[in-house]
Amino acid sequence: xxxxxxxxxxxxxxxxxxxxxxxxxxxxxxxxxxxxxxxxxxxxxxxxxxxxxxxxxxxxxxxxxxxxxxxxxxxxxxxxxxxxxxxxxxxxxxxxxxxxxxxxxxxxxxxxxxxxxxxxxxxxxxxxxxxxxxxxxxxxxxxxxxxxxxxxxxxxxxxxxxxxxxxxxxxxxxxxxxxxxxxxxxxxxxxxxxxxxxxxxxxxxxxxxxxxxxxxxxxxxxxxxxxxxxxxxxxxxxxxxxxxxxxxxxxxxxxxxxxxxxxxxxxxxxxxxxxxxxxxxxxxxxxxxxxxxxxxxxxxxxxxxxxxxxxxxxxxxxxxxxxxxxxxxxxxxxxxxxxxxxxxxxxxxxxxxxxxxxxxxxxxxxxxxxxxxxxxxxxxxxxxxxxxxxxxxxxxxxxxxx
Amino acid sequence: xxxxxxxxxxxxxxxxxxxxxxxxxxxxxxxxxxxxxxxxxxxxxxxxxxxxxxxxxxxxxxxxxxxxxxxxxxxxxxxxxxxxxxxxxxxxxxxxxxxxxxxxxxxxxxxxxxxxxxxxxxxxxxxxxxxxxxxxxxxxxxxxxxxxxxxxxxxxxxxxxxxxxxxxxxxxxxxxxxxxxxxxxxxxxxxxxxxxxxxxxxxxxxxxxxxxxxxxxxxxxxxxxxxxxxxxxxxxxxxxxxxxxxxxxxxxxxxxxxxxxxxxxxxxxxxxxxxxxxxxxxxxxxxxxxxxxxxxxxxxxxx
Numbered sequence: 001x002x003x004x005x006x007x008x009x010x011x012x013x014x015x016x017x018x019x020x021x022x023x024x025x026x027x028x029x030x031x032x033x034x035x036x037x038x039x040x041x042x043x044x045x046x047x048x049x050x051x052x053x054x055x056x057x058x059x060x061x062x063x064x065x066x067x068x069x070x071x072x073x074x075x076x077x078x079x080x081x082x083x084x085x086x087x088x089x090x091x092x093x094x095x096x097x098x099x100x101x102x103x104x105x106x107x108x109x110x111x112x113x114x115x116x117x118x119x120x121x122x123x124x125x126x127x128x129x130x131x132x133x134x135x136x137x138x139x140x141x142x143x144x145x146x147x148x149x150x151x152x153x154x155x156x157x158x159x160x161x162x163x164x165x166x167x168x169x170x171x172x173x174x175x176x177x178x179x180x181x182x183x184x185x186x187x188x189x190x191x192x193x194x195x196x197x198x199x200x201x202x203x204x205x206x207x208x209x210x211x212x213x214x215x216x217x218x219x220x221x222x223x224x225x226x227x228x229x230x231x232x233x234x235x236x237x238x239x240x241x242x243x244x245x246x247x248x249x250x251x252x253x254x255x256x257x258x259x260x261x262x263x264x265x266x267x268x269x270x271x272x273x274x275x276x277x278x279x280x281x282x283x284x285x286x287x288x289x290x291x292x293x294x295x296x297x298x299x300x301x302x303x304x305x306x307x308x309x310x311x312x313x314x315x316x317x318x319x320x321x322x323x324x325x326x327x328x329x330x331x332x333x334x335x336x337x338x339x340x341x342x343x344x345x346x347x348x349x350x351x352x353x354x355x356x357x358x359x360x361x362x363x364x365x366x367x368x369x370x371x372x373x374x375x376x377x378x379x380x381x382x383x384x385x386x387x388x389x390x391x392x393x394x395x396x397x398x399x400x401x402x
Numbered sequence: 403x404x405x406x407x408x409x410x411x412x413x414x415x416x417x418x419x420x421x422x423x424x425x426x427x428x429x430x431x432x433x434x435x436x437x438x439x440x441x442x443x444x445x446x447x448x449x450x451x452x453x454x455x456x457x458x459x460x461x462x463x464x465x466x467x468x469x470x471x472x473x474x475x476x477x478x479x480x481x482x483x484x485x486x487x488x489x490x491x492x493x494x495x496x497x498x499x500x501x502x503x504x505x506x507x508x509x510x511x512x513x514x515x516x517x518x519x520x521x522x523x524x525x526x527x528x529x530x531x532x533x534x535x536x537x538x539x540x541x542x543x544x545x546x547x548x549x550x551x552x553x554x555x556x557x558x559x560x561x562x563x564x565x566x567x568x569x570x571x572x573x574x575x576x577x578x579x580x581x582x583x584x585x586x587x588x589x590x591x592x593x594x595x596x597x598x599x600x601x602x603x604x605x606x607x608x609x610x611x612x613x614x615x616x617x618x619x620x621x622x623x624x625x626x627x628x629x630x631x632x633x634x635x636x637x638x639x640x641x642x643x644x645x646x647x648x649x650x651x652x653x654x655x656x657x658x659x660x661x662x663x664x665x666x667x668x669x670x671x672x673x674x675x676x677x678x679x680x681x682x683x684x685x686x687x688x689x690x691x692x693x694x695x696x697x698x699x700x701x702x703x704x705x
Binding site: 107109110112113114141142143180183185210212213215216256258260271272273274275276277279280282283289292294326327328329330331364383386387388389 | 425478479502503504505506508509510512513540541542543544545546548549559560561562563564565566567570571587589590614616617619620643644645646647650656660667687688689
């Protein structure tokens with residue numbers, strides 16, 4: 001799932017007719033001074049980082065003067081918060097609120113539907129409130145947004161009365177609509193501020209979107225930050241290289257890759273389930289995997305993709321071994337995969353003899369592999385062993401080399 | 403009989419003119435699948451196959467009669483509409499192969515299936531194979547006999563590749579399979595492990611159920627519940643992968659979108675414990691699965 005910066009999450013809501021505080025994205029203190037002059041009132045200065053749902057600790061400052069705003073921005077820009085470098089801040093009008101409501105639309109995987117949750121007292125600390133069961137929820141499906149009256153029922157159930165019930169339900173339905181249309185997996189408005197005139201304004205907004213929907217969200221695509229939502233941190237250098245490899249492939253690339261920075265066993269195991277099992281087998285053998293990887297190979301680019309991927313692995317200096325494997329393949333001929341992999345190994349001088357390479361690739365054409373691995377100091381298995389057995393043999397080689 | 407699919411099941415190919423269908427349908431037919439028609443909307447003029455091709459599902463039904471199962475070879479962006487069409491035309495089982503179907507579409511597909519009382523397998527699944535009888539999807543490619551052997555153990559898996567390889571492991575040990583169902587790795591999926599287990603429960607030709615599970619979702623937990631409540635009485639042998647990623651904590655997914663461990667459900671250790679408490683046999687190592695099956699299947703046949 002991909003994260004949106006708060007500025008883009010607010011852009012999304014504005015697109016659906018939901019009011020957000022007037023504000024500007026600023027990349028420098030002078031931008032901030034300019035913004036304050038434009039807005040001409042007390043402002044909030046917020047660090048723009050993809051956050052997975054927690055209120056930014058220390059990432060929000062209030063300012064009543066240009067000098068204060070600039071000072072806040074200077075404190076935030078360039079600093080790391082929750083592992084992310086703050087490159088921009090959002091400067092927006094500080095609205096006077098008579099009430100703060102909590103609104104959250106998210107995918108409910110177990111119920112296979114969307115879930116709308118509201119609570120009467122939003123803002124900081126709402127998580128504790130929600131844990132105490134004060135939220136009220138309903139489920140809805142793509143074909144049918146909640147009725148405003150159903151949302152009103154929820155608000156009444158939360159203990160709200162009076163004027164807030166007049167227009168807020170429709171706004172909340174609008175938030176649901178925005179979430180559906182953007183293929184959001186999470187759209188949290190905390191707080192949805194009720195202004196003194198009874199209108200509402202989305203003060204704090206968090207959004208994550210479904211990466212599989214990027215193809216049909218052309219406006220959102222450039223604004224979404226991929227994988228970050230699940231990694232909870234920026235991409236490492238190695239992850240960024242794999243990401244670049246993906247982007248450079250004509251089919252858009254489909255390598256899913258996570259680095260485990262304190263591991264030193266390279267894992268190139270194709271197939272999600274096989275990959276997970278391989279991690280377990282390495283750990284059982286006393287090793288620490290350096291990464292997780294999963295990919296589908298389109299036959300047309302498999303050789304090139306595997307060549308470039310293998311090169312990336314061989315370039316990681318801390319690795320003590322590389323295991324390459326997959327489920328027994330029924331389509332992509334093994335020689336195609338092996339040619340890509342072995343080309344990288346042959347070109348690589350730095351690892352020659354440095355660490356064990358064990359490959360377990362079985363399937364079509366696996367009886368044609370011998371000429372391809374001629375002269376290479378690698379161990380190759382077909383399906384005479386299971387994936388687990390191949391990894392056990394690999395770990396023994398790694399220990400012996402240590 | 404196996405479940406869902408055998409040599410008599412009348413199968414419709416949706417997306418017949420696409421590359422995937424053109425590659426896999428011949429293997430399916432060679433294997434014994436009864437492909438009665440295909441849909442290639444707008445391509446009936448220029449696309450030819452050795453089985454009847456139509457512009458729509460309803461046209462194909464009008465022309466050739468009942469269809470029992472539709473397999474969707476269409477890309478992810480067209481899966482929802484294609485599933486709406488097969489479900490709307492009352493086809494009993496729809497198998498959605500595509501990877502990358504948006505969550506929103508997955509929700510619509512599963513909701514529609516429930517509303518119609520029809521079955522969806524997938525998305526993002528390898529398909530179904532009843533060894534020695536028929537297959538839909540890619541399982542085994544040109545030579546399924548290398549991995550799959552007819553027999554009396556039902557296999558269900560969240561991982562297509564590992565489910566197939568589990569069948570291979572069983573076949574190597576002389577244990578054949580009644581049907582292998584790849585249900586797919588998505589977080590929103592048409593048929594869950596427990597749904598397929600119940601089908602195996604009702605199949606007189608299946609004696610035991612082997613399940614390959616992963617981190618995330620609550621599917622294994624629900625299956626454990628079904629075993630504990632007596633809805634599933636046949637022996638269940640499970641292997642759950644993900645020990646390593648469990649110690650990385652919650653909130654991250656690996657490979658499959660469905661593999662994310664949540665706060666209350668989804669941990670492999672939790673799944674194993676619940677399954678064991680319910681009476682399932684849980685393999686420590688994946689390669690122990692045939693031994694565990696051997697323990698219970700021989701018990702069955704000796705009574």
